[in-house]
Amino acid sequence: MRVTVMCLRNLLRRRFRTSLCIFGVSLATIFIVAVGATTTNYTVVIREMNIFFSGDVVVVAEGAMVIQAFPVAGGNLPVSVVEKVQQVNGVKTAVPMLVRFGYQFETVIQLAPTNVSVGIPPGNWSVLVGNTPLKPGGNWPSPDLGKKEVVVGSSLAKQYDLTVGSEVKMENTNLTVAGILDTRSALLSRSLILPLELAQRLYYGHTMWIGNMVVAQPEEGVTEKEVTDRIEAEILGVEALTTDERNEIVEPLLQDIETWSLGISSVLYLLGMVLVTTVAMINVSERRRDFATLDAIGAPRSSIFRIVVTETTLIGLLGGLAGILLGSIAAILIASFYTNIPLSMFFFDLFNIISPFFMIKILASTVAVSCVAGVIPAIAASRMNISEVLRSEY
Amino acid sequence: MIAKTQELTRMYRLGASVIVAVNKVNLEVKEAAFVSIVGPSGSGKTTLLNLIGLNDRPTSGKVFFKSEDTSLLTDKERRKIRLQNIGFVFQTFNLLPTLTALENVELPLALAKVPPKLQREKAIQLLEAVGLSDRLQHRPKELSSGEMQRVAIARALANNPCLILADEPTGELDSETGYEITKLLLSLCRKHKTTVVVATHDERVAKASDVKYSIRDGMIT
Numbered sequence: 029m030r031v032t033v034m035c036l037r038n039l040l041r042r043r044f045r046t047s048l049c050i051f052g053v054s055l056a057t058i059f060i061v062a063v064g065a066t067t068t069n070y071t072v073v074i075r076e077m078n079i080f081f082s083g084d085v086v087v088v089a090e091g092a093m094v095i096q097a098f099p100v101a102g103g104n105l106p107v108s109v110v111e112k113v114q115q116v117n118g119v120k121t122a123v124p125m126l127v128r129f130g131y132q133f134e135t136v137i138q139l140a141p142t143n144v145s146v147g148i149p150p151g152n153w154s155v156l157v158g159n160t161p162l163k164p165g166g167n168w169p170s171p172d173l174g175k176k177e178v179v180v181g182s183s184l185a186k187q188y189d190l191t192v193g194s195e196v197k198m199e200n201t202n203l204t205v206a207g208i209l210d211t212r213s214a215l216l217s218r219s220l221i222l223p224l225e226l227a228q229r230l231y232y233g234h235t236m237w238i239g240n241m242v243v244a245q246p247e248e249g250v251t252e253k254e255v256t257d258r259i260e261a262e263i264l265g266v267e268a269l270t271t272d273e274r275n276e277i278v279e280p281l282l283q284d285i286e287t288w289s290l291g292i293s294s295v296l297y298l299l300g301m302v303l304v305t306t307v308a309m310i311n312v313s314e315r316r317r318d319f320a321t322l323d324a325i326g327a328p329r330s331s332i333f334r335i336v337v338t339e340t341t342l343i344g345l346l347g348g349l350a351g352i353l354l355g356s357i358a359a360i361l362i363a364s365f366y367t368n369i370p371l372s373m374f375f376f377d378l379f380n381i382i383s384p385f386f387m388i389k390i391l392a393s394t395v396a397v398s399c400v401a402g403v404i405p406a407i408a409a410s411r412m413n414i415s416e417v418l419r420s421e422y
Numbered sequence: 423m424i425a426k427t428q429e430l431t432r433m434y435r436l437g438a439s440v441i442v443a444v445n446k447v448n449l450e451v452k453e454a455a456f457v458s459i460v461g462p463s464g465s466g467k468t469t470l471l472n473l474i475g476l477n478d479r480p481t482s483g484k485v486f487f488k489s490e491d492t493s494l495l496t497d498k499e500r501r502k503i504r505l506q507n508i509g510f511v512f513q514t515f516n517l518l519p520t521l522t523a524l525e526n527v528e529l530p531l532a533l534a535k536v537p538p539k540l541q542r543e544k545a546i547q548l549l550e551a552v553g554l555s556d557r558l559q560h561r562p563k564e565l566s567s568g569e570m571q572r573v574a575i576a577r578a579l580a581n582n583p584c585l586i587l588a589d590e591p592t593g594e595l596d597s598e599t600g601y602e603i604t605k606l607l608l609s610l611c612r613k614h615k616t617t618v619v620v621a622t623h624d625e626r627v628a629k630a631s632d633v634k635y636s637i638r639d640g641m642i643t
């Protein structure tokens with residue numbers, strides 16, 4: 029007999045209970061997927077930010093809050109700082125930058141930064157973007173401030189339908205898109221890159237502040253640590269951070285996020301398991317006579333065991349599939365809500381938000397958990413004996 | 423000789439009191455015989471059949487199956503004997519409700535790892551033999567009691583057992599159907615030279631048997 033067919037029929041016979049149980053499992057899976065996908069994306073973005081300026085020293089105003097390589101809040105630096113950093117012994121180049129998170133195109137309030145604008149002295153683009161190319165037909169912004177040119181990341185371009193020559197409005201000023209960055213980096217694809225002076229005029233209205241960070245590249249043979257120490261000793265009111273120090277700031281945070289995510293998932297898996305075990309236990313005790321009959325006609329324990337475990341595994345499989353489907357939709361809704369990127373765009377990107385590997389991993393875990401959930405009921409079923417069961421029916 | 427019991431005793435402990443359901447029973451069941459066990463309710467018929475059928479272990483004494491001492495067998499070996507050599511017919515039929523008549527008969531064959539094609543052939547043949555060739559796809563709840571018991575008999579015969587144990591197989595049936603079922607069971611067993619042990623209240627069944635044991639308070643009289 030095909031055990032699976034038989035088990036399906038057993039489950040269908042108790043349609044309401046089975047559906048409820050599958051619903052419960054899928055609810056747990058929805059949360060596991062949504063929480064997992066959201067935190068994974070979050071940590072990936074933050075980890076990725078650390079690729080920037082690796083090997084360089086980042087100088088920010090004292091007290092500024094730095095997440096990975098970028099100051100997300102805190103003071104501005106006066107023009108003189110660039111000169112001073114440049115003059116510190118062992119510094120090869122000092123590139124000032126004006127970084128702003130959460131710039132909005134529209135008047136919609138957003139809960140998390142959805143884009144980042146970076147002002148850089150023309151010609152120093154590669155300090156930020158490395159060797160990321162522009163899409164064909166684009167150019168880096170002209171140093172000529174009158175042209176008001178900007179380069180935008182691919183995701184922004186896609187979202188707002190921008191091409192070379194399009195206009196974008198920033199701080200009530202119309203800028204012209206000169207090029208589009210061809211990148212999959214989460215940060216760069218959401219960035220607007222423009223000449224530093226243009227950014228200064230847009231944000232400050234003057235050029236006395238250079239921005240909020242300076243990237244200092246050490247000379248050959250000089251360590252980041254040495255440069256950092258010298259900068260902090262010689263320049264007042266600044267903080268210099270090596271690559272390692274920048275990592276140390278967020279790593280515990282990221283680990284916390286991951287631990288919480290894992291903890292939440294574990295609790296949800298456990299809840300799912302308790303639910304499946306309970307339902308399976310009820311199913312088994314309702315069918316005591318059936319299992320005792322199987323026992324009497326000589327069914328091996330393993331066969332009886334397999335029937336129960338197959339039933340719970342089927343519940344897990346169905347619940348897991350439904351949960352992953354709905355959970356993916358939930359993750360997209362969450363992502364879309366927090367980034368203000370239209371839903372329709374996200375659906376094309378489904379496998380980027382939730383990797384197929386992640387989906388398979390969750391399905392496998394759900395199936396494994398529900399398989400384990402069947403063990404205790406299966407043992408109970410395989411112990412039923414006709415001489416006891418028929419009597420205790422009464 | 424198919425089965426033999428030796429000073430077979432089964433006691434149940436209920437709190438402080440001890441109930442001796444089967445008390446030092448010695449009996450022998452010969453090959454191809456039709457044996458009936460009669461006795462009032464509570465006399466120990468079911469307990470005795472469960473012991474002979476290796477569904478239960480005695481408190482003391484022994485059950486021999488084909489001259490093999492079954493007290494030495496493991497649970498797995500006892501299951502194997504039940505599956506391949508013993509067929510059970512229950513008073514309450516005990517068909518699996520989610521399986522069709524055909525699948526219920528295929529079940530012991532599947533458990534004995536008979537190839538699927540042979541399972542089907544054999545099951546159809548058995549259901550024909552019990553007169554249910556037009557009920558193959560019916561679920562138990564779509565069958566009458568008499569039909570259910572016929573399916574159960576077909577199931578009991580599936581693996582060509584040498585012993586059939588029937589515990590009041592006609593207990594839930596009206597006397598006419600019960601008689602039909604008994605005749606069917608008998609004729610099939612005669613045909614296949616299968617040994618049958620029936621526990622029954624039914625005098626007609628007892629009369630038809632080759633050997634009749636009377637049991638009272640767990641003792642053969």
Ligand SMILES: Nc1ncnc2c1ncn2[C@@H]1O[C@H](COP(=O)(O)OP(=O)(O)OP(=O)(O)O)[C@@H](O)[C@H]1O
Nearest residue numbers: 419434436441443462463464465466467468469470
């Ligand atoms: N699991 C048990 N626990 C306690 N006592 C039991 C148990 N099983 C059987 N008994 C007792 O053993 C005695 C014999 O029971 P058994 O079921 O074998 O009788 P029976 O002859 O089959 O009766 P009936 O004709 O009503 O089916 C009864 O007194 C019963 O109360």
Ligand SMILES: [Mg+2]
Nearest residue numbers: 467468469589
């Ligand atoms: Mg009885």
